[in-house]
Amino acid sequence: LAKTTQPISMDSYEGQEVNITCSHNNIATNDYITWYQQFPSQGPRFIIQGYKTKVTNEVASLFIPADRKSSTLSLPRVSLSDTAVYYCLVDDWGDKIIFGKGTRLHILP
Amino acid sequence: GAVVSQHPSWVICKSGTSVKIECRSLDFQATTMFWYRQFPKQSLMLMATSNEGSKATYEQGVEKDKFLINHASLTLSTLTVTSAHPEDSSFYICSARTDRGQKPQIKNTEAFFGQGTRLTVV
Numbered sequence: 001l002a003k004t005t006q007p008i009s010m011d012s013y014e015g016q017e018v019n020i021t022c023s024h025n026n027i028a029t030n031d032y033i034t035w036y037q038q039f040p041s042q043g044p045r046f047i048i049q050g051y052k053t054k055v056t057n058e059v060a061s062l063f064i065p066a067d068r069k070s071s072t073l074s075l076p077r078v079s080l081s082d083t084a085v086y087y088c089l090v091d092d093w094g095d096k097i098i099f100g101k102g103t104r105l106h107i108l109p
Numbered sequence: 110g111a112v113v114s115q116h117p118s119w120v121i122c123k124s125g126t127s128v129k130i131e132c133r134s135l136d137f138q139a140t141t142m143f144w145y146r147q148f149p150k151q152s153l154m155l156m157a158t159s160n161e162g163s164k165a166t167y168e169q170g171v172e173k174d175k176f177l178i179n180h181a182s183l184t185l186s187t188l189t190v191t192s193a194h195p196e197d198s199s200f201y202i203c204s205a206r207t208d209r210g211q212k213p214q215i216k217n218t219e220a221f222f223g224q225g226t227r228l229t230v231v
Contacts, residue, residue, distance in 0.1 A: 036222075043115070043202045043222030044153070087152070097143055097204060097220050099153040 004088045009104040018075045020103050022088030025069045031090040033064060033071045038085045038102070047086070048073065083107045111137050113205045115223025122193055122230055130188045130226045132203030138183035139205035143220070144176075147200040159186055193230040201226045 005023040012018045024033070032051050036044035048055055050062040050071070061074040075082060087102040112135040122128050132142060141160050145153040157173075159165035159180035167173045175197075177189040186205075190197055203223040 041200065041225060041227065043113075043204075043225045045222070046220075091220075096155060096158060097206075098155055099145075101152050 004090060004100040006086075006088055006100060006103045008101065009106065011106045011108060012078055013108050014079055015077055018078050018082070018105065018107075020073045020075075020086055020088075020105070021070055022073070023070050024088070024090045027068050027090050031068075033062065033068075034089045034091060035060070035062065035071075035073045036087045036089065038087065044087060044099075078105075078107050080107050080109060111135075111205075111207075111221045113139075113203065113221045113223045115203050115226055117226060118224060119227040120229070122228070124194055124230055125192055127189055127191045128193055128228060130190075130201055130203070130228075132186045132188070132205065132223050134184045134205040134207075134221070137205075137207045139186070139207055140183065141206045142180055142186040143204040143206075144178060144186075144188050145202045145204065147202060147225075153202060156188075190228065193228070195230045198228055198230045201228060 003026060032049055034049040035047040037047050038044045048057055048060045048062045050064050052064050052068060055062045063072040073086060083106055085102040085104050087099050091097055114133045114135055116131045120128055143158050144156045146156055147153045155168050156171045156176060157165045157167045157178050159178050161180050161183050165178040175191055177191060180186040202225045204220045206220045
């Protein structure tokens, strides 16, 4: 399983764009990159998933360079309610889903 | 999106008793379910993986006789914490995944998570 590395924590202000980068140097050909959001005392919630290039949905964008050794989750115009822990996972639909340490994002007013 | 329901949301039990936590996939068949525990300010730690109709695969260091997992149907998995002790107090989270072909609108490897169960052993 490819290991992921993310910043432990980040601070930003309301209305700003936030970019969280995840490193996954050992990503395999069959791996997809998935980001989850977790609020305190709740289960993780799916944000976005991609394999290569750029993916955008109603809440975020995911940028994946050609070598796929990293990915960047972009949250446009964050609000206080975006304060949460964000996890980057690489997964090939294998037999395990392993979480890294995640990034604790704190949005300030 | 797909829904995974976990019950109860919280439970308080006496030391030495057993507690059962249920995880249900409400609108899809979960061929694989995962159980995690999470301590405050820490990440989710995988405890075990279960496939319907077969024995669960436990991660290293997780006592299979203490954390009993049953995945008897494609929509239900249960985790029973036996002879619970205060150090078992934690946040337990289940996750369910289906086969790729079953629900085409689900992203390729997306897993769905329950809302978690806060277990407090006193």
